[in-house]
Amino acid sequence: MINICHTSEEIEKYRRAGKILVEVRKQAAKKITVGASVLETAVFVEDLTRDLGGAPAFPCNLSRDADAAHYTPGADDTSVFGEEMVKLDIGVHVDGYIADSAITIDLSDHQELVEASKAALKSAIGVVRAGVDTSEIGAAIEKTIHEFGYKPISNLTGHGLLRYQTHAPPGIPNIPTRSGTVLCEGQVIAIEPFATDGDGKVKNASSWEIYHLTTENPVLPRIPRVRKLLREMMEYKTLPFAKRWFSGDKIDFTFRQLVKSGHIEYYPILREVTGALVSQAEHTMIVTEDGCEVTTR
Ligand code: CO
Numbered sequence: 001m002i003n004i005c006h007t008s009e010e011i012e013k014y015r016r017a018g019k020i021l022v023e024v025r026k027q028a029a030k031k032i033t034v035g036a037s038v039l040e041t042a043v044f045v046e047d048l049t050r051d052l053g054g055a056p057a058f059p060c061n062l063s064r065d066a067d068a069a070h071y072t073p074g075a076d077d078t079s080v081f082g083e084e085m086v087k088l089d090i091g092v093h094v095d096g097y098i099a100d101s102a103i104t105i106d107l108s109d110h111q112e113l114v115e116a117s118k119a120a121l122k123s124a125i126g127v128v129r130a131g132v133d134t135s136e137i138g139a140a141i142e143k144t145i146h147e148f149g150y151k152p153i154s155n156l157t158g159h160g161l162l163r164y165q166t167h168a169p170p171g172i173p174n175i176p177t178r179s180g181t182v183l184c185e186g187q188v189i190a191i192e193p194f195a196t197d198g199d200g201k202v203k204n205a206s207s208w209e210i211y212h213l214t215t216e217n218p219v220l221p222r223i224p225r226v227r228k229l230l231r232e233m234m235e236y237k238t239l240p241f242a243k244r245w246f247s248g249d250k251i252d253f254t255f256r257q258l259v260k261s262g263h264i265e266y267y268p269i270l271r272e273v274t275g276a277l278v279s280q281a282e283h284t285m286i287v288t289e290d291g292c293e294v295t296t297r
Helices: 008-031 038-051 112-125 134-147 223-237 251-260
Strands: 055-063 067-069 085-094 097-108 158-162 165-174 188-191 194-196 202-204 210-213 263-267 270-272 278-279 283-288 289-294
Touching: 008 038, 008 085, 008 097, 008 210, 038 055, 038 202, 055 097, 055 210, 055 278, 067 085, 067 194, 067 278, 085 278, 097 112, 097 165, 097 188, 097 278, 112 134, 112 188, 112 194, 112 278, 112 283, 134 165, 165 188, 210 223, 223 251
Parallel strands: none
Antiparallel strands: 055 067, 055 085, 067 270, 085 097, 097 283, 158 165, 158 188, 188 283, 194 278, 202 270, 210 263, 283 289
C-alpha cells in the first residue's frame, strides 16, 4: 500500500491548523444568533484565525437556508441572520497546511436536518482507513441521511487537502459511486455531507464574492492598477480569497478585467435546486493504517 509520508513537522502544522480552527469555530458559533451581522461574523472568524497564529485558507463561508456553500458576505453586505439554517464553514492554514471544518447552526427549528448531516459525518469517519474505497464512504453517508428521511446532495463532495490546495483529489462523494479511489495512509481529506429535504442537487447561483488565482505565477498585466491588485492576490497563492479583502480604486471593474483575462476565477454560490433547506457537517482528517486522526475535533 502507498504511504504518503509527511514529516512530523508537516503533521504538526496540520494539527496546529486544526486546533486553531476548533477555537475559532467555538467562538464564532456563539455569535450566530438572530439579528447578528453576517459581515461582522465573517470578519470575526478571519481576524481571530490570524490572532491565533493561523491564516484563513478561504473566506469564512456563511451560507444560509438553500445556499449550500460558497457564500461569504461582500464589503457592503448589511444582512443579519434571521430564523435560518446557517452553515459556518471555516478554513485555517498554518504555512499552507489546511484544516477545513463546518457546522450547521440552526435558527430555523429544523434540528433533525442538522442531526442528519452530523450523523452522516460520524458514519463516514467510522469507515475511513487506509485501503478503503471512497465509494464506501459515500455509501455510509447516503445510508445515514436516508435513515433520517432526507437526501444527501449528490453533486457536492468532500475533497483531499494538499499544501495550499483546498480542493485536491480525490473527491469524497456523498453517495456511493461506481468508481471510487482507494485512500492511502497519510492522505489528508475533508469529508462534508450535506443533507436536504429537497431534490438533493445544487446549481450555480448568479452571484459570487469568492475568487482564486488560476495559477500561482501569472503573467503580470501591463496596467499598473491591475498589476498592483494581482500582486496582492498572489499573496494567497491559489487559495480562495474574498473581494472584500481588497480595497482601492475601481475594485469591481478590476476584478471583472482579471476574470476576463483568465487570471482569476470565481466560485458561484451553490444553491439547492428546489430552494430547500440544506445542512452541512465537515471535518478534516489524516488517514491512518486502521482509521484516521480527525484534526478539527
Ligand atoms: Co471542505
